[in-house]
Amino acid sequence: MKILHLASPNLGGIESYIFSHYKYMDQDKFQFDFMTQNRDLRDAEEYRNFRFNVKLLPTTAAKDPEDFTRRVYEILSEGYDVLHLHTCFWTGFRIEEIAREIGIKKVIVHSHSSAIDETDVRRRELLLKRHEEVKRSFSSDLATDFWACSRKAADWLFGEQIPKSAIRVMKNAIEVERFQFDPQMRQATRKELGLEGSWVLGTVGRLSFQKNHAFLLEVFWAFHEAHPSAKLIIIGDGELRCELGRQIEESGLKDAVLLLGWKAAVENYLQAMDCFLLPSRFEGNPISLIEAAASGLPAVIADTITEEAVIADIIHRVPLDVFRWIFALEEILRQPIDRREGERTVRMAGYDVRRQAKALEMLYESRD
Template sequence: MVRILHAVNIMDRAGLETMLMNYYRHMDHNLIQFDFLTHRSQEGAYDEEIKVMGGNVYHAPRLYIQNIPKYFMYMKSFFLLHNEYQIIHSHIDAMSFFSLLAAKKNGISIRIAHSHSSKLDKDLKLPIKYFALKNIHNVATHNCACGALAGRFMFSNEKFKIINNAIDLKKFKYDKSIREEIRNHYEISDKFVIGHVGRYCYIKNQLFLLDIFAEVKKYRPESILLLIGKGPDEQQIRKKAKKLGLEDDIKLLVDRSDVNRIYQALDVFVMPSLFEGLPVVGVEAQANGIPCIVSDKISKEILLTSCIEMLSVEQQASEWASKILNCNCERNQKAEDELRAKGYDVVLEAKKLQDWYIDLDDKTKGIKQL
């Protein structure tokens, strides 16, 4: 069995974490096992499922500048204790530099950097991120990305392997009976339902989405907005909803494990992100056949089916509302076939990733023999 150590922030229900779980669930665990090196002390939403499938979850110190010496001490002890790892696959974008540098210092042969975004998140760690991004090529032996835009952002002219954000297409297929069940449960059977899935943060631009929804309500008073996720902007969203007088028309469904069922209730899916790589939720929504309207700041690689359109985030909320109001809300019946043809069926894609890991592991054995 080959054990792969995945470096992440925390295994919560977010895009890259959900992508990893999609692949993990469809691996042959007699051949491949995933373990997770997180950078948070608290447990993640997926931790229990990981352990049930035979994986381990470890907690490294957070990557703050004052923690760097402590971090490298931890990683040295970690790799001394865990000599089963010869492959580390890091998913913390530019900050992967530090996990991969620690792995290099401790003799890990295969060090994979994986880009999931197209920009650096602007926070207090931004100067460190610029440094890390510039130097990641010195520590990674292999480069991966969710798409070409994300790959070019992190690796410039270097080669990279695209690993599609594949999903279980059957799980997200449109089901009229589930649609009726969910809409009855939330008492929205007679409503025009706009939906959005994403972490509550400025990147996802939910505050602008509230302005769009306010414009929609002028013409379709029976409209409801469902927001599925969690994050630091939750209170700001609630506050703005109240200010707009829409608190009774906006439902925040926090940290749901049944997002595949919630999609069934939607009439339109809207995603006005300020930047993205190739979001998993965009693939999920298309798999359900929902008409999707997404930001032009998302990689055009998200245009996978015939039910998705792009709109500039520079346009007014009223223009987004007009596009939503004029949507053809019928489900795309060809969505499953379209996505499978483009490499987004995780049942097929997991086998490819599994074979790649096994091939990499064989190479590490060859390196040791030399």
């Protein structure tokens, strides 16, 4: 069965979602290909580990509609059984129209976010306006399946255009055992980073408007005043790295904040933490929080994040107010937590990627 994924212009969470599931699918039975503007996808580590083809788009529908349409027709005419469109916000639905014209039997539109991650206010407003215009024009005859990582992500992309009963929520599953609590790894990583004797807060995610690191630093500055031995680990990279570095310097927190960039073995750094923080302005359903939960970490997250993300009672969903976050952290600091329960909790909540991969196989084969 040939499945074509519309991937994002940059390697990120969507590609991680695709490859983490593909790893546990029958690759003799399912062939994944990618349609993308991202030339770097061919150099990704997954290109060496999996068998897939990259179909490059030379432009966008907005920049050159004629060339874009011609290339999409060429790609979609290569005999695909399924077209799986991963998206965060609407810019148009020309690909869906072409897929239906050609007669691809299964066209899936899959929502992965709940707002627009754009730092520039004016550009964000323009993109939001376009998103709402396209959403109002989208109709159920442009796809066969409507998926989302949460109900919030479903409302964001489909609105009233698609009945809620027609939308399937697909959980952002993970390799649960990879993140289970490991006391020896915790000790080794804390020693490597010089964190022994510290209460360690941490976060994982792109350094972008969405993730709201400026608020995170406000919270940590106030917490650090009361707990001078506390440390903060920030894992991730992105367009706001320089600005974040400047804020750390100006706050006098240079010796207390570890700005580590992207790390392949993020599970090791989760072991070193004592509490996970996620002050995002919005999320679809954050994989980083599921990974933290699997390692048994208590967490404080913004109440802008969908309630579906609260899969354990050690996850505290709190409004974006510095004093309320400090109060939540002080409460966590006083409570003993058995981190060994994390793996079981995440499995019970249905976030085991092995099971989700088999469900994905069945859905691809389904003609309903």
